[in-house]
Amino acid sequence: MIQRLIDGIVKKDAPVVVGLDPNLSFIPGFILENARSFVEEGGREIPEYCEKENMAAAEAVWQFNKGIIDAVCDLVPAVKPQVAMYEQFGIPGMIAYRRTVEYSRSKGLIVIGDVKRGDIGSTSEAYARGHLAGKAFDVDFATVNPYLGSDGVKPFLAVCKEYDKGIFVLVKTSNPSSGEFQDVLTGDGRAVYELVGQKVREWGADSMEGVYSNVGAVVGATYPEQARILRRLMPHTFILAPGYGAQGATAADLSEFFDPDGLGAIVNSSRGIIAAYKKEEYGKFGEEGFADAARAASLAMIEDLRGVIHGGRTVWNIGR
Amino acid sequence: MIQRLIDGIVKKDAPVVVGLDPNLSFIPGFILENARSFVEEGGREIPEYCEKENMAAAEAVWQFNKGIIDAVCDLVPAVKPQVAMYEQFGIPGMIAYRRTVEYSRSKGLIVIGDVKRGDIGSTSEAYARGHLAGKAFDVDFATVNPYLGSDGVKPFLAVCKEYDKGIFVLVKTSNPSSGEFQDVLTGDGRAVYELVGQKVREWGADSMEGVYSNVGAVVGATYPEQARILRRLMPHTFILAPGYGAQGATAADLSEFFDPDGLGAIVNSSRGIIAAYKKEEYGKFGEEGFADAARAASLAMIEDLRGVIHGGRTVWNIGR
Numbered sequence: 001m002i003q004r005l006i007d008g009i010v011k012k013d014a015p016v017v018v019g020l021d022p023n024l025s026f027i028p029g030f031i032l033e034n035a036r037s038f039v040e041e042g043g044r045e046i047p048e049y050c051e052k053e054n055m056a057a058a059e060a061v062w063q064f065n066k067g068i069i070d071a072v073c074d075l076v077p078a079v080k081p082q083v084a085m086y087e088q089f090g091i092p093g094m095i096a097y098r099r100t101v102e103y104s105r106s107k108g109l110i111v112i113g114d115v116k117r118g119d120i121g122s123t124s125e126a127y128a129r130g131h132l133a134g135k136a137f138d139v140d141f142a143t144v145n146p147y148l149g150s151d152g153v154k155p156f157l158a159v160c161k162e163y164d165k166g167i168f169v170l171v172k173t174s175n176p177s178s179g180e181f182q183d184v185l186t187g188d189g190r191a192v193y194e195l196v197g198q199k200v201r202e203w204g205a206d207s208m209e210g211v212y213s214n215v216g217a218v219v220g221a222t223y224p225e226q227a228r229i230l231r232r233l234m235p236h237t238f239i240l241a242p243g244y245g246a247q248g249a250t251a252a253d254l255s256e257f258f259d260p261d262g263l264g265a266i267v268n269s270s271r272g273i274i275a276a277y278k279k280e281e282y283g284k285f286g287e288e289g290f291a292d293a294a295r296a297a298s299l300a301m302i303e304d305l306r307g308v309i310h311g312g313r314t315v316w317n318i319g320r
Numbered sequence: 321m322i323q324r325l326i327d328g329i330v331k332k333d334a335p336v337v338v339g340l341d342p343n344l345s346f347i348p349g350f351i352l353e354n355a356r357s358f359v360e361e362g363g364r365e366i367p368e369y370c371e372k373e374n375m376a377a378a379e380a381v382w383q384f385n386k387g388i389i390d391a392v393c394d395l396v397p398a399v400k401p402q403v404a405m406y407e408q409f410g411i412p413g414m415i416a417y418r419r420t421v422e423y424s425r426s427k428g429l430i431v432i433g434d435v436k437r438g439d440i441g442s443t444s445e446a447y448a449r450g451h452l453a454g455k456a457f458d459v460d461f462a463t464v465n466p467y468l469g470s471d472g473v474k475p476f477l478a479v480c481k482e483y484d485k486g487i488f489v490l491v492k493t494s495n496p497s498s499g500e501f502q503d504v505l506t507g508d509g510r511a512v513y514e515l516v517g518q519k520v521r522e523w524g525a526d527s528m529e530g531v532y533s534n535v536g537a538v539v540g541a542t543y544p545e546q547a548r549i550l551r552r553l554m555p556h557t558f559i560l561a562p563g564y565g566a567q568g569a570t571a572a573d574l575s576e577f578f579d580p581d582g583l584g585a586i587v588n589s590s591r592g593i594i595a596a597y598k599k600e601e602y603g604k605f606g607e608e609g610f611a612d613a614a615r616a617a618s619l620a621m622i623e624d625l626r627g628v629i630h631g632g633r634t635v636w637n638i639g640r
């Protein structure tokens with residue numbers, strides 16, 4: 001699966017994933033209104049345990065996502081729906097998640113399910129099967145939390161192998177407090193995130209596809225110093241880097257994330273793209289033009305990152 | 321909310337929570353058969369995105385759970401559904417989760433949603449609202465993963481305050497590999513789980529209800545030594561202790577978890593109760609008697625734990 005992601009990145013010359021985190025505050029008012037009317041007028045069947053309010057929110061999320069997906073699917077190789085933004089609306093929310101995943105895949109996009117699941121044994125296996133085995137919520141990659149250790153991650157590896165899927169394990173997250181536990185120095189002078197990175201390397205050794213493994217790592221774009229250390233520690237690990245744009249990371253921060261040939265990482269932006277129409281810079285698009293604004297913001301981000309991966313360095317070498 | 325849990329424990333004299341982790345291999349064949357026929361014969365509406373296979377599995381899970389809940393609801397104060405076991409069956413699975421939660425609450429049980437969610441900022445808030453705010457999957461307590469630090473936990477605290485709910489933060493988990501990151505010694509000689517425990521204490525300081533906080537901790541019954549340290553480090557933190565029975569912990573291991581008055585912890589058993597009918601000890605009940613076997617196993621566990629909390633020590637002091 002990692003090779004499919006790399007092929008997409010190379011083909012579109014865009015190491016960019018669009019985060020589909022449709023917070024209701026990002027969704028234009030006219031979509032919220034339309035969705036409410038659509039549900040009120042019986043446009044969707046209302047199954048058991050589906051409150052009308054959740055139905056309307058989920059419908060708005062779906063209509064919004066569809067606009068974004070249509071606007072960016074030829075520019076970027078992947079999208080990353082954040083399941084919490086769907087789960088909060090209960091059953092209709094989870095239906096909207098599934099609809100989003102399936103529509104994205106029908107448009108040729110690779111889907112990274114940002115689910116941050118992690119448990120142990122048969123429970124982790126149930127999560128892995130639920131999200132990666134083609135029977136329920138079928139994404140291509142899932143994000144996984146490593147706090148419980150190998151017991152929690154290994155069941156994902158087995159399911160990934162069986163279904164040709166991948167995971168990204170949280171190593172160093174992009175948020176301000178990520179250092180509270182992740183940066184703590186251990187007795188031998190290494191930080192906790194380095195121990196996790198070392199394990200990610202080990203977990204991934206048996207899932208190689210070419211140069212990279214199907215076991216990737218999440219490393220926040222906001223932490224270039226840690227990325228430099230991790231890039232060396234995990235030479236065959238593809239990095240998913242959130243934190244670009246709205247969270248403050250710039251293209252310059254990202255140079256440490258890529259290998260010399262420009263591969264090795266994919267950078268996420270959520271709010272910066274899907275809510276671009278709210279920024280002064282893209283204000284001319286207006287609410288109605290939210291999807292065009294997202295497209296323009298994607299193009300700007302791609303240009304920005306091309307400067308990093310191609311600037312003075314090797315261009316793509318597809319035959320590597 | 322923690323006081324409601326304590327009241328339940330004292331009233332039923334049972335610091336026990338039954339884990340509703342209905343792995344299909346635990347469910348008697350006749351229930352799986354019944355559920356399949358029920359779905360085939362149109363006994364449940366099949367909404368969008370609900371494959372028949374998932375519908376049948378979810379129906380079996382629900383019928384099984386209902387049997388268990390009916391059999392134990394007068395004995396124990398709480399149940400802990402493990403959401404992964406439902407999520408793996410997609411939309412119908414999540415409907416079965418919700419049905420289980422609501423039915424448990426209607427029977428006077430407190431519901432601990434074992435969701436192990438954890439993200440940052442508005443994403444954590446979305447999880448908290450989805451699981452604790454009465455609008456989607458409405459449990460009384462949720463389990464939370466701390467790897468992302470305070471940014472991930474604080475949004476849960478705010479929602480808990482607003483809706484009188486609680487959380488249990490993973491501190492030292494019960495599984496064999498939990499030590500890989502949790503036991504790592506930091507520069508000052510404390511283990512990572514102690515740093516997390518210290519934070520749990522801090523996060524909970526503003527959510528006290530009587531002696532205990534609405535911010536609890538998960539500490540595996542399989543690790544009594546770490547529990548002794550944590551019990552002292554977090555004197556106002558209620559502990560949810562998984563790992564009793566099937567995972568190997570005994571009542572003797574649990575004495576470190578309780579305060580001298582017998583409060584301070586609630587012990588989970590999942591497989592050991594819900595799949596008791598598969599054990600030689602309860603074999604006489606047979607498949608058809610799975611619920612009676614669960615009741616018998618609950619009674620045995622309660623007796624066992626009463627020995628720990630009352631043996632040579634203070635009995636309940638409700639007025640504390």
